[in-house]
Every structure is written in C-alpha cells, then in structure tokens.
Amino acid sequence: MIKEVIVVEGRDDTVAIKRAVDADTIETGGSAINAMTIRKIALAQKRRGVIILTDPDHAGERIRKIIASKVPGCKQAFIPEAEATHKGDIGVENASPEAIRHALARVHTTVEGAVPLLDWEDLINAGLITHPRAASRRMAVGNILGIGYCNGKQLHKRLTMFQISREEFAEALQQIESEGL
Template sequence: MINLDGILVVEGKDDMVALNRVVKANIFVLHGMTGANNKKIDYLKKLSQNTKIYLLTDPDAAGVKIRNKINSKIENVINLYASRKKATRNNNVGIENMSDSDLIEIFKNIRENKEKNDIKDVFSLKDLIDNNLVSSPDSKLRREILGDKLNISYSNAKTLLKKLNAINITKNDFNKALEYVEKYLDVKEKNACIFGKFYPVHKGHVNFIKNASKYCKNLYVFVCSETTRDEKLFMESSLRKKMSIKDRINCVKEELRGYKNIFVYEINEDGIKPYPNGWFDWAKRVNMYLDKYDIKVDYVFTNEIADIKNYKTYLNLEAKSFDLDRLEFNISATKIRNEFDKYIDFVPESVKRFQKG
C-alpha cells in the first residue's frame, strides 16, 4: 500500500475503488466531465493552498479535457498519467481496468512540476526531430513508448514538448528513456512465446504474461500437459477439483481477455521425460506444434534463469527475462497447490470459481 500525502483527484467511483486497493489517500471523485464543474474546481483550488493536488484521469479524450480544464485553473497540480494500453479492457478505457501492479507503477516515480522561477525550456523541437519523435513513420509509436517509460502517457508532439519542459524531467532521464525506446522497437515487431503448466494459473503468471505482451507483436502462451505428471500434481495437492488441460486453458484465456495480441494454445508432453530432463524430445514436440499451429516465434520469455541456455541450445530461441526474483508477486503454482486456502489472495477469479464449483 502506497501512502500519498495530498488529495488524489479521479474521474469516477470505479477509479476510486481500484485505487483504494493500492493507495492510501484522500480521493476526490469528480464524476466525469459534467462533475468537473467550476464549483468543484474552485473548491479544489482552495484546498491546493495547503495541500498537494494529484490528478489522475482516464487516458482518453474526455480525460484530457478534464485534465486541461483543471490545470488551466489550478497551479501546481501534480499530473499522474496512465498508459492507454494498460487501461484498456474490451475496448473500454478507464483507470478501473488496470491491474494493481500497473496502478502501483504510476505512483512509484511521481514527477512534480518545476518551480515557477525554474520554468525555462530544456527541450526543443530539435530534440524531438533528432530522435525521430516527429516526422518519422514510427514517430507515434516512439512517443507512446517514451511516454510510458517516463510515466507521462502518450502525447502528440506539441503536448509532449510541453510536458517535457513543465515536469522535472532531465536530459539524462530523456536519453535513458530513448535507449529503452530503441530496445523496445527492436523486438516490437517480433513474435514471442511463453511455456508453462499453469496448474493453476496465478496472479504472478498473469502479470508476467501481460508485461511480456508489451514487448512483442504477438505473444503465444503454451499451456503444457502431461497425463501422469498432472494426475500426480493433483493427488498431492490441496486443490478441491482436478483441472484438465481444457480447464487450465479456459482460465488462462479468461484472465487475458481483452489482450488482442495474446493467443493461448496447448502442448501435450506425454511420452517425454519430465523436466528438467528430456529437452531434446521436448524441443522436437514444440516444433511439431509450432508447425501444426502455423506459428513462427523469434524468442521466448521466462523467469527461470536456468532454462535460458537450453532454449538457445534446443530451440535456437533467444530467451528474455524480467522480474527473476518475483518481486511483484512472490508466489508459485507449487505453493498454491500445496496450500490453496493460505495463498488464495494470489489466485485469480477464474480459478477461484472453478475450485468452488
């Protein structure tokens, strides 16, 4: 839970409910564009004389209008920004759609406005042109990635320049973000995959997959089954109901609903020596399924550092990893299977419903 010293202004009640899960703050609800009236803004202006005002609106056209209106009437509002991609679910854009981990990221690196006597432009249009943020075929994508990395959201060129000069962003911050943009673009148009038993899928899995989907064109999630192993996992577990491969795939799909670049498939591992052995035969099986599904992948995501070398040796795939220490969700499917009730908070709704049914 993040403690926020000040008033956090949001658009709606659903936003407040979502934010209350991760932030301890005095939350002021506007109730949309109609609620962002002069009376409320004047009230916030009076409060701003003695306390900080944080503003977090939806990353859509209405949110921009509300943000601009409030900023035009209240000085030194601390603007917080959400990624449009992270806030979109089933074509609906809203803060309430974001995962807890994505909401936390918004508050990790809050950038306050410059002091009044320190408002001199550090960035110029030349900085944007020189770094292909304007007048380039992929300028829009570059600005989107840069905005997410700097926690200032996507902007057109004019607004981006205004944000860069109004907020405490240094040239060093800018250059580091540009390095990230180049690395991101290097893999953005490539396909990636993730392998796992997902017995059961948990919030750590879901967070890992969603994060990975930002770094590729298409992400293929392979749910692996092996009859003898899966039966043994269930018999030795505290799970109430056995999960077939179909059940696991359905749960994974439900938790990733709305992510249009994520696709879920099965790989049957019957007859292959159990992990960590059998890599040669397993790789042959994987390639068989890739041909069957007519899928081409360029690299694999994993948080198992011991597997990185084997992916290269047997599948000729580069392995990329992040959150190796599982800092965001320090959980494993083994822990959940062994003590389901103890770790219920790490279990997504789809699995909870299945186990209760």
C-alpha cells in the first residue's frame, strides 16, 4: 500500500489508480476545487502525505497549481500525455497500470525556496527555448525527467522546485539528442 494519499480529479481516475496500486485517493471533482476538498487534502498531507496526480492537460495543471499553492509540501507525479490519451481523450483514467506505477515510482517533492541549479541560459543552450523544435524537446525532456510537459518558464520553475541536478538534466538532453530531437 502506498502511504501517501493520491489526489486525482475524478472517480474514473480513482478506478485507474486502484487497478495499478493499493492506495487511497481524494477526488477534486474537477477544476472547481472547493474549500472542503482543500481541507481534506491538507489533513491528508499532515497525517500521511499527498501525491498530486492530475491529468496531463491544462485543467490538470490548473488543479495541480491550486493544490500546491494551498497545501505546501505535496509530492507530485506526472504521466506523459501520450501514455494518458485514448481516442483523443486525455486523462489519468486512460493510463495503463504500468504507466501509473511508473509515474508513482518517479514522484518529485517540491523544495520550497530552492535555489536554481540551472539557469535560463542552460535552457536556451539546450534548445528548450527559442529553438524551432523547443516544444517537442521540452515535452521529451519533461517526460524523461518525470516532471511533465510545460512551457519554457514553467520548465525552469519545475527544474528548480524539484531540484533537478545538472547531471540529470544533461542525461535527459543526451537521451533526446540520441533520439534525433
């Protein structure tokens, strides 16, 4: 059993989680997170810890940001969009048990007040910003590092808050380069 409570968006996500692992969940009911749900998440964080696992889309990212801002110290797990998409529908409920287990095995903890280990110049030099294929390169790097897809500014923020080292970053870049990205 996973010690932490996993925060998901809805009932179908809970069903998918339960197919993959033995864990308790809290459902946000979508992006309109109410105060009662935030209180439940805060209590779970205090007692057992929380892992946020939302859909890899705009609404999921919005929910993730709301929770992280109101309940500090939550861990975060990301499923790549390609592994959570079925017939054009994006969501945790579409991910295979293996994809869910893989995401939960690569949980990241936000380090509040973290000092950046990589700077903006590193992202430019890596072709993750202002490069013709920057978006696809960011998606590949985000998937390799287990921090999800995001724009350049958000990527820098996630690299910092999850304290991704220069070595991890370099390995991810080397991998995408070997794949021809």
